[in-house]
Amino acid sequence: MARELTKQFEEIRRGTVAQLSAYYESSPPRGEVVIVLEGVTAQPLAEAELREHARSLRATGLTARDVAAALVREDGAPRNLAYRLAHEE
Numbered sequence: 001m002a003r004e005l006t007k008q009f010e011e012i013r014r015g016t017v018a019q020l021s022a023y024y025e026s027s028p029p030r031g032e033v034v035i036v037l038e039g040v041t042a043q044p045l046a047e048a049e050l051r052e053h054a055r056s057l058r059a060t061g062l063t064a065r066d067v068a069a070a071l072v073r074e075d076g077a078p079r080n081l082a083y084r085l086a087h088e089e
Contacts, residue, residue: 004031045075047085054085 001020002012009031013020017037045053050071057067064086071082 001029001033001035003029003033005034007031043076045077047081050075050077050081051085051088054082054088058086 001024002010004010013023015023053075054067054071057070058064062070064083068079068082068086071077071085072079077085
């Protein structure tokens, strides 16, 4: 949470939403406030799950190139692993 950005009393506090809520209940913020939230980073699937997804994509008639691209885009797979799985039979 940031308040009074670019001003003399600029303040930046970091923490979870619960932590910041608890802090600001006892000392309400004054001035202009900006709340910045970070999303959860998706974790790539395990190799066995990626392999199964690649099989199902190939079964739909996608090319190996399209399968690899989908594994990277949809599942966050590393490119070299996606390429290898896309070419497996």
